[in-house]
Every structure is written in C-alpha cells, then in structure tokens.
Amino acid sequence: xxxxxxxxxxxxxxACLTEDGAVLAESMSRGRSTAAQRLLADVHGLFGxxxxxxxxxxxxxxxxxxxxxxxxxxxxxxxxxxGFALAVPVYGVGTLDALLAGDGVDVxxxxxxxxxxxxxxxxxxxxALTPEALAARLPExxxxxxxxxxxxxxxxxxxxxxxxxxxLHVPWxxxxxxxxxxxxxxxxQYVRAPDxxxxxxxxxxx
Amino acid sequence: xxxxxxxxxxxxxxxxxxxxxxxxSVVASQAELHAPYxxxxxxxxxxxxLELCVPVVERALSEAGVSLDEIDAIAVTEGxxxxxxxxxxxxxxxxxxxxxxxxxxxxxxxxxxxASMYLEPDPLEPPFLLLLASGxxxxxxxxDDHGPDFHVIGRTLDDAAGEAFDKGARLLGLxxxxxxxxxxxxxSGDPDAHPFPVSMVGRPGLDLSxxxxxxxxxxxxxxxxxxxxxxxxxxxxxxxxIVASLVGRTMEAVAxxxxxxxxxxxGVAANGVLRHELDHAxxxxxIRLAVAPLAL
Ligand SMILES: [Zn+2]
Numbered sequence: 001x002x003x004x005x006x007x008x009x010x011x012x013x014x015a016c017l018t019e020d021g022a023v024l025a026e027s028m029s030r031g032r033s034t035a036a037q038r039l040l041a042d043v044h045g046l047f048g049x050x051x052x053x054x055x056x057x058x059x060x061x062x063x064x065x066x067x068x069x070x071x072x073x074x075x076x077x078x079x080x081x082x083g084f085a086l087a088v089p090v091y092g093v094g095t096l097d098a099l100l101a102g103d104g105v106d107v108x109x110x111x112x113x114x115x116x117x118x119x120x121x122x123x124x125x126x127x128a129l130t131p132e133a134l135a136a137r138l139p140e141x142x143x144x145x146x147x148x149x150x151x152x153x154x155x156x157x158x159x160x161x162x163x164x165x166x167x168l169h170v171p172w173x174x175x176x177x178x179x180x181x182x183x184x185x186x187x188x189q190y191v192r193a194p195d196x197x198x199x200x201x202x203x204x205x206x
Numbered sequence: 207x208x209x210x211x212x213x214x215x216x217x218x219x220x221x222x223x224x225x226x227x228x229x230x231s232v233v234a235s236q237a238e239l240h241a242p243y244x245x246x247x248x249x250x251x252x253x254x255x256l257e258l259c260v261p262v263v264e265r266a267l268s269e270a271g272v273s274l275d276e277i278d279a280i281a282v283t284e285g286x287x288x289x290x291x292x293x294x295x296x297x298x299x300x301x302x303x304x305x306x307x308x309x310x311x312x313x314x315x316x317x318x319x320x321a322s323m324y325l326e327p328d329p330l331e332p333p334f335l336l337l338l339a340s341g342x343x344x345x346x347x348x349x350d351d352h353g354p355d356f357h358v359i360g361r362t363l364d365d366a367a368g369e370a371f372d373k374g375a376r377l378l379g380l381x382x383x384x385x386x387x388x389x390x391x392x393x394s395g396d397p398d399a400h401p402f403p404v405s406m407v408g409r410p411g412l413d414l415s416x417x418x419x420x421x422x423x424x425x426x427x428x429x430x431x432x433x434x435x436x437x438x439x440x441x442x443x444x445x446x447x448i449v450a451s452l453v454g455r456t457m458e459a460v461a462x463x464x465x466x467x468x469x470x471x472x473g474v475a476a477n478g479v480l481r482h483e484l485d486h487a488x489x490x491x492x493i494r495l496a497v498a499p500l501a502l
Contacts, residue, residue: 037293037297040300040301040304043304054304069290073255073256073290074294077256077259077293077294078301079301080259081259081263081301082302084302085305086305190253194249194253195249196247196249
C-alpha cells in the first residue's frame with residue numbers, strides 16, 4: 001500500500017511516501033506559508049527519489065492541524081484535490097497527534113499566535129491555552145515538543161523541551177502514515193472560530 | 207477542454223469550457239453565509255472554499271458530462287482577491303494539474319471577467335471598450351485582443367458600483383447584500399424627490415467614485431423624520447446617481463477611446479435601470495452594446 005502523507009499546518013511543511021509502513025522518501029521545508037505553497041514541489045521530489053508515480057498511490061493522509069489557518073487549508077485542499085484526481089481516499093490525522101508520535105513526547109504544543117498554544121497530550125484534549133495555563137496542567141518533567149514549546153520554553157517551567165533543532169519539534173509526515181488507527185476525515189481542526197464570529201457574539205450579547 | 211476554478215472572494219466556482227463553448231458553470235455563492243456580518247469575512251470565506259472546492263469541481267464535470275480524463279488543462283484565478291481564499295483554489299488547481307499531468311493556466315481575475323465576452327453563443331471579438339461593474343470592481347478598459355494585456359483607463363477610487371448598491375441598501379435597512387432589493391424598492395420611488403450628486407462625470411480622467419454618494423445617503427437617512435415615508439424615493443434617487451455616474455463615465459471613455467463597441471460585464475449589469483440607460487446612450491451615439499450573460 002503506497003501512501004502519501006503531508007502536513008502544512010505549521011511553519012514546517014512535511015511530506016512522506018510510505019509503502020506498507022516503510023518510509024520511501026520524506027521531505028521537510030521551513031518558512032511561514034511559503035513552505036505550504038512549495039508542497040507540491042516537495043511531493044514531486046518524493047516521487048522522483050522513490051521512483052514512483054502519483055498514479056500508483058493507494059491513500060493520502062493530511063495533517064488536520066491545528067496550526068495556521070492558511071497553511072492548514074493549503075495542505076487539505078491539495079490533499080483533497082489529489083485524492084479526487086487520482087481517485088484515492090483522503091484521510092486526516094491531527095498535527096498534534098503526529099507530534100505526540102515522537103519518541104517519548106508527552107504533550108504536543110503548536111504556536112497558536114496571540115500569546116497562546118494549541119496543545120494535546122497527558123490528559124489534555126486539543127485546545128488553545130496560554131503558556132501559563134498549559135504549564136499549570138503539565139505533569140512534572142513532561143516532554144513537551146512543537147514550535148509552541150520552542151517559542152515559550154521559558155514560560156513552561158518544569159517541562160522538558162528539547163533543543164530548538166531537535167527533530168521532535170517537527171510533525172513528520174511519516175507519523176501520519178503510520179498512525180493508521182487515527183486515520184479520520186480530512187477536515188480541518190481550527191479550534192478557534194473566525195475573529196468575526198467573536199465580534200458577532202459580542203454584539204449579540206451586548 | 208479546460209477545467210477552471212475561481213475562489214477569489216465569496217463564490218466558489220468551477221466551469222468546463224471547450225473553446226468558446228461553456229459546457230458547465232457551477233457557482234456556489236456564500237452570500238448567505240456572510241450576510242450576518244454585513245460583508246465578506248475573509249476567514250469565513252476561506253473556510254467555505256475548502257469545503258466546496260472539490261464538490262464544485264465534481265459537479266462542473268458531471269454537468270458538463272465529461273470526466274477528468276477528457277480535460278486538457280486546468281485554469282485558475284491567481285488574483286487579485288482575498289489571499290487566503292485564492293490560495294485554496296490555487297492549491298486545489300495545482301494539485302489537480304499535478305496529479306493528472308496537465309498544464310496549469312493562472313488567470314488574472316479581471317481577465318476572467320473580460321474573457322466572459324468570448325463565450326458562445328454570441329462571442330464578442332475585440333477591439334471593444336469594457337465596463338466591468340460588480341460588487342468587487344468598477345473598471346473601464348480598452349480591450350484589443352484575447353490576451354491578458356488589456357488597458358485599464360478608468361476605475362473606482364473607492365467603492366465598487368455593486369458595493370455602492372449594497373451599502374446603500376444597508377443604509378436603507380434592506381439587509382446585505384441588498385442591491386437587488388434596492389432596485390425593487392426604487393421602482394416605486396421618485397428619483398426627483400431627493401436628487402443625489404452624480405460624481406466625477408465631466409471631470410478630467412475616467413475614474414469613478416461612489417463613497418461621497420454613500421455619505422450623502424447616510425446624511426439623508428439620518429435627516430429623514432420618517433424613513434418609511436421616503437425610503438423608496440431615496441432608493442430611486444440613489445440608484446439614479448449611481449447609474450448616471452456609471453453611464454456618464456462610460457460614455458466619456460467610449461469617446462476617449464474611439465471604440466464603437468461597448469461590452470458590459472459584472473453583476474451590476476443585472477440592474478434594469480442601468481441596462482436601459484446604457485442602451486439609450488449607446489443607440490444615441492451609434493455604439494454597439496454587448497452585455498455578458500448575467501450569470502457570468
Ligand atoms: Zn470579479
């Protein structure tokens with residue numbers, strides 16, 4: 001079974017070609033929003049180095065976030081269109097779940113901007129919290145990874161955060177492919193409503 | 207045979223065309239989704255585009271009665287537009303093209319509007335002068351060939367004409383988007399009861415402006431002791447000022463460009479008063495008038 005997996009929900013875009021659980025080729029591009037837009041070039045490179053063709057795919061798995069809204073949508077739109085064009089099923093796996101699949105990771109933590117992080121693990125269900133609120137819920141010595149953990153490492157006392165260049169901070173697309181028990185719908189996890197909704201809610205309440 | 211996608215604002219659209227023959231055109235409007243906000247919310251639009259892109263493409267193919275195997279190229283709007291919304295259509299189109307090894311044709315949004323004139327059953331060949339008037343734009347352009355290098359000679363400096371209708375409708379309490387409701391109400395009003403200033407016409411250049419008109423309407427609405435009594439008159443006067451400005455400026459552009467054909471594109475062309483006035487002005491001057499099918 002040949003699987004293409006990808007994740008563009010964060011500033012690091014990852015993609016991977018997997019066959020029956022074995023990684024054939026994997027890519028990682030950094031750069032806010034530009035990484036997501038380079039996705040197909042990366043995917044093309046994977047097929048080239050693995051000497052395979054898109055038409056041979058059996059499944060596509062995309063990261064469903066949470067993360068940056070635009071990056072997340074580029075990945076999901078690409079995955080859905082690829083799946084439609086190739087007539088293969090498209091699944092989704094949470095970007096936080098991909099991080100949690102890293103060796104020994106207890107809590108995954110993605111920069112949610114506006115002073116918050118999206119986090120999950122150790123009994124914390126996916127949500128947006130301030131670093132302090134997350135710190136208060138962390139088990140002592142928890143291994144916390146992701147770009148949110150890098151950004152707010154100073155505000156997560158008691159947590160273990162690997163050094164900035166650790167691969168544990170990257171939502172590697174190989175995890176999306178291998179976490180088959182988590183394959184679900186390729187629908188975005190925004191976690192937050194659009195800002196305009198808050199304005200409407202506030203208007204309705206006043 | 208080309209499959210085309212468009213997601214630059216609040217409509218997710220896909221179409222299949224074979225040369226100048228349009229085989230299908232599916233437009234999923236988000237107008238109702240944005241209505242509670244009183245305008246298009248980019249993040250809300252982008253979320254909806256992601257949900258709709260593939261289903262709209264699927265429907266365009268099935269309504270055209272063709273399969274993806276028969277498609278020779280993928281076209282997509284590259285901009286201008288809401289960047290987050292555009293990126294959804296672009297990512298989808300790129301992926302379709304990549305998966306099927308098809309060429310990807312990026313198309314400027316305005317060029318897409320212009321090209322709607324080239325469709326069957328009554329294709330219009332350049333050269334012509336184009337008036338594009340919709341909720342998103344108001345542009346006067348000289349079009350010399352099918353290519354992307356048409357020459358914009360006038361544009362609105364602030365609101366688009368369709369936006370002026372919608373904002374006017376909101377000021378009159380007709381909801382959003384309310385351009386069509388404003389036209390219906392205006393039909394029972396007296397445009398002379400409350401005349402509004404016609405902007406720009408007669409001034410140098412060919413640009414347009416509608417924000418001053420909107421301000422005049424706001425002032426008139428708040429000054430009205432009983433809005434219900436004058437609502438239709440205000441709508442009629444306001445509409446007449448927009449139409450006069452559009453027609454006046456367009457005729458100045460026709461004269462300046464020396465063209466003998468005027469093409470009109472965009473949702474505002476659905477306005478009956480505008481159609482009537484353009485018709486009248488063109489026949490007076492011996493100008494051929496071609497209006498794109500309203501759905502485009
Ligand atoms: Zn437009």
